[in-house]
Amino acid sequence: MEPGLSLIKQHLTTLNIPAAAGILDELLLEAQKKDLTCQEFLYQLVAHEVNTREKRRLEKQLKWAAFPEYKTLETFDVREQRSLSQKQLNQLKELHWLEQAYNLLLLGPPGVGKSHLATGLGIEAVRRGYKVHFTGMEELVGLLKTQVITRSSRTRIKRLTTSDLVIIDDLMFMAIDRQEANLFFQLINKLYGQTSLIITSNKGPEEWGEILGDPAITTAILDRILHKSEVLALTGESYRLKHRQTIFGPSQPDILKTHKE
Ligand code: ADP
Ligand code: MG
Numbered sequence: 001m002e003p004g005l006s007l008i009k010q011h012l013t014t015l016n017i018p019a020a021a022g023i024l025d026e027l028l029l030e031a032q033k034k035d036l037t038c039q040e041f042l043y044q045l046v047a048h049e050v051n052t053r054e055k056r057r058l059e060k061q062l063k064w065a066a067f068p069e070y071k072t073l074e075t076f077d078v079r080e081q082r083s084l085s086q087k088q089l090n091q092l093k094e095l096h097w098l099e100q101a102y103n104l105l106l107l108g109p110p111g112v113g114k115s116h117l118a119t120g121l122g123i124e125a126v127r128r129g130y131k132v133h134f135t136g137m138e139e140l141v142g143l144l145k146t147q148v149i150t151r152s153s154r155t156r157i158k159r160l161t162t163s164d165l166v167i168i169d170d171l172m173f174m175a176i177d178r179q180e181a182n183l184f185f186q187l188i189n190k191l192y193g194q195t196s197l198i199i200t201s202n203k204g205p206e207e208w209g210e211i212l213g214d215p216a217i218t219t220a221i222l223d224r225i226l227h228k229s230e231v232l233a234l235t236g237e238s239y240r241l242k243h244r245q246t247i248f249g250p251s252q253p254d255i256l257k258t259h260k261e
Contacts, residue, residue, distance in 0.1 A: 019052035020045050058126065064159065065122060065132040068169075073120035080242075081113055083235045093124055098165055103197040103229040107204055111238025114200035118167050121198060130164040137171045144183040161190055171201040172208050181217045192224040199225065204233075 005024065012021035024045070031041040062070075078089050097104060104121070106114040122132045135143070135156070146153040160166050176184070191197065201208075205226065209218040 017049050020049040023048050061126045061131065065126055065134055067119050067122060067134045069119060071116045071119040072123050076113065076116055076120050080239060081234060081236065083233060092121060095125060095128060097230060098125055098130060098196045101193065101196050101228065103225055105229055105231045106198065106200045106234060107231065108234030109202055111240045112234040112236050113239055114234055115169050118169060118198045118200050122165060122167050125165050131162065132165045133159045133163040134167040135160065136169045140168060141176055141180050144187060145180065163195060165196045165198065166191060167198045169200050171199045172203055178214050181214050185217050185221050188221050188224050197225065
């Protein structure tokens with residue numbers, strides 16, 4: 001006697017294969033209609049489970065990573081960024097630097113695509129199964145200062161320290177005091193050697209000392225960040241400014257020029 005469909009589904013669920021159980025009816029009908037072989041049918045059933053799991057994993061890891069925006073490398077137009085070639089971008093996308101625990105420093109003025117590139121590389125890393133966590137420098141300092149008293153800060157710091165890749169956006173954007181610099185150093189020290197960093201900043205490392213205020217701590221931080229690192233200096237006009245929407249049509253006078261007059 002042929003086993004009942006409900007029993008098969010029950011077994012699939014017991015074996016922790018719920019997506020396959022969910023699609024079984026539909027797939028059986030399709031198999032009959034299209035005259036699929038047993039092997040084809042079985043493949044489709046198993047592939048559905050695998051794809052569903054992968055999709056869930058991706059969603060979960062993207063949430064965990066806390067990217068402020070979903071900006072991928074596919075939407076990063078390399079022709080807009082003269083200091084980066086398509087070949088270099090492809091190399092970055094391969095993520096060998098991440099495998100070898102290299103850090104990336106993305107430097108350049110506002111609007112040239114530092115955060116977009118950092119997020120795009122982060123999303124690529126998540127797709128390849130790496131654990132990634134994104135934070136802004138200002139937010140990070142807040143987390144470091146409140147970790148002793150706030151559980152949610154401790155959770156975020158834990159995520160940072162258990163990631164394969166940590167993205168720190170807008171480093172040294174604001175001046176931080178000696179105690180904060182110390183906490184930051186402790187974090188960098190903990191991550192050093194086991195986690196890759198992507199750091200974006202509109203100031204070069206030579207200027208970080210000034211903003212940190214303490215040359216000794218700055219040197220110690222720089223030492224660890226720059227030891228195994230690749231620096232990418234992005235240049236050009238702000239993408240936002242270049243592609244901004246204006247209230248006048250293209251034939252109308254430029255709003256900025258009008259402003260200057
Ligand atoms: P930055 O972090 O350097 O200040 P962002 O990464 O925030 O700059 O970029 C500003 C805006 O311009 C974002 O919306 C970003 O998606 C877009 N942008 C910048 N560079 C590019 C590019 N090369 N291709 C596509 N979009 C870009
Ligand atoms: Mg930015």
